[in-house]
Amino acid sequence: MSASHPSAHGMPxxxxxxxxxxxxxxxxILDPIVRLALAxxxxxxxxxxxGLGITVIAAVLIGSGDLLAGALVLMGxxxxxxxxxxxxxxxxxxxPFGGFLDSTIDRASEAIVYVAxxxxxxxxxxxxxxxxxxxxxxxxxxxxxxxxARAEGIGISAAVGIAPRTERLVLIIAGLGLAGLAIRPALxxxxxxxxxxxxxxxxxxxxxxxxxxxxxxx
Amino acid sequence: MSASHPSAHGMPxxxxxxxxxxxxxxxxILDPIVRLALAxxxxxxxxxxxGLGITVIAAVLIGSGDLLAGALVLMGxxxxxxxxxxxxxxxxxxxPFGGFLDSTIDRASEAIVYVAxxxxxxxxxxxxxxxxxxxxxxxxxxxxxxxxARAEGIGISAAVGIAPRTERLVLIIAGLGLAGLAIRPALxxxxxxxxxxxxxxxxxxxxxxxxxxxxxxx
Numbered sequence: 001m002s003a004s005h006p007s008a009h010g011m012p013x014x015x016x017x018x019x020x021x022x023x024x025x026x027x028x029i030l031d032p033i034v035r036l037a038l039a040x041x042x043x044x045x046x047x048x049x050x051g052l053g054i055t056v057i058a059a060v061l062i063g064s065g066d067l068l069a070g071a072l073v074l075m076g077x078x079x080x081x082x083x084x085x086x087x088x089x090x091x092x093x094x095x096p097f098g099g100f101l102d103s104t105i106d107r108a109s110e111a112i113v114y115v116a117x118x119x120x121x122x123x124x125x126x127x128x129x130x131x132x133x134x135x136x137x138x139x140x141x142x143x144x145x146x147x148x149a150r151a152e153g154i155g156i157s158a159a160v161g162i163a164p165r166t167e168r169l170v171l172i173i174a175g176l177g178l179a180g181l182a183i184r185p186a187l188x189x190x191x192x193x194x195x196x197x198x199x200x201x202x203x204x205x206x207x208x209x210x211x212x213x214x215x216x217x218x
Numbered sequence: 219m220s221a222s223h224p225s226a227h228g229m230p231x232x233x234x235x236x237x238x239x240x241x242x243x244x245x246x247i248l249d250p251i252v253r254l255a256l257a258x259x260x261x262x263x264x265x266x267x268x269g270l271g272i273t274v275i276a277a278v279l280i281g282s283g284d285l286l287a288g289a290l291v292l293m294g295x296x297x298x299x300x301x302x303x304x305x306x307x308x309x310x311x312x313x314p315f316g317g318f319l320d321s322t323i324d325r326a327s328e329a330i331v332y333v334a335x336x337x338x339x340x341x342x343x344x345x346x347x348x349x350x351x352x353x354x355x356x357x358x359x360x361x362x363x364x365x366x367a368r369a370e371g372i373g374i375s376a377a378v379g380i381a382p383r384t385e386r387l388v389l390i391i392a393g394l395g396l397a398g399l400a401i402r403p404a405l406x407x408x409x410x411x412x413x414x415x416x417x418x419x420x421x422x423x424x425x426x427x428x429x430x431x432x433x434x435x436x
Contacts (some may be wrong), residue, residue, distance in 0.1 A: 096373075101427075103368050108359065108420075111357035115353050138340075138356070143329070151318060154317065
């Protein structure tokens with residue numbers, strides 16, 4: 001997961017929806033974990049794959065209807081996820097494969113969470129709109145990440161936009177947690193918000209790449 | 219859509235599931251369209267966006283239950299899609315933005331088709347497994363494309379694997395067409411096949427990048 005790779009995934013701070021104190025708090029929690037992992041010679045890539053495993057556990061909880069537990073496990077997994085980047089930095093800046101694996105596993109983790117949310121709604125009444133919202137949130141999230149990766153392939157940094165992964169993750173954990181506390185519409189609202197923000201961010205990134213590469217005749 | 223950008227999206231021919239005669243037939247159909255577009259000074263990027271519009275029409279047909287018409291319109295859109303790459307080559311090889319736009323719109327088109335298929339099943343009885351299959355086919359397709367784009371960002375060509383976009387598109391059009399002709403299980407089967415192939419291809423690509431970048435200590 002990518003909260004941890006600011007050099008590869010970070011947003012200009014001005015664009016972030018998360019306050020600085022939240023990021024600092026997370027850093028304070030992570031510090032002892034990173035030192036423990038360093039002492040145990042655990043590699044960043046091991047932590048990345050472990051994070052995927054925890055996401056799968058969260059997904060099983062969500063799919064079986066325990067949204068609050070799912071949100072808490074997902075939060076734990078996300079903190080662990082921030083560890084891999086910190087570990088990579090502490091051990092010399094990380095490898096190209098580490099960055100690639102981290103990003104790719106991030107996408108798999110997002111997909112797994114949305115599939116679990118869809119599975120949850122499919123077991124209830126009137127699943128149509130919640131499932132379509134989850135579908136669009138997943139598609140939009142992938143479009144945001146894909147447009148950036150594809151732009152980097154042609155040498156352009158497209159790290160613009162208001163829906164980077166950390167913010168999406170905070171939104172989805174909040175939605176799951178609130179729905180788990182019986183405030184059911186919160187999750188559906190969050191799915192639509194993520195869908196809207198990610199589609200807007202993708203359009204913004206296409207526009208950004210166009211502006212940077214356009215020939216004089218447009 | 220990317221059938222049209224062999225330099226950016228092509229697979230080693232030996233890996234392709236499509237026979238050479240099929241590709242030749244498509245080329246013969248496209249040739250006059252490309253010449254017409256050239257004569258009318260239509261740009262490749264215009265054709266790319268037009269292809270997205272046709273995909274949206276196909277999605278509306280699929281979502282409203284007319285799977286056969288959706289398959290036919292999607293087929294038309296895919297042929298048109300192959301035109302943009304041919305146009306780009308005919309007018310000097312295309313621009314970096316053209317390749318970026320084409321790939322990004324490809325992903326949006328895939329997402330739109332799968333959302334439409336999910337919407338179709340959500341209106342029927344027992345949508346759970348078909349909708350989850352569509353979800354996983356979308357997620358897997360995105361993972362295949364993302365892992366490749368992300369690998370290109372670190373300078374590695376990850377064009378390995380057995381589920382490139384053209385093959386996925388042929389499968390989905392066949393599934394939609396057969397389901398439209400009342401062979402309903404065909405579409406569900408195709409969704410699961412795409413889900414399995416794309417997950418396998420993603421694993422293959424991660425392995426490929428690992429092999430090419432691994433340090434001696436692994």
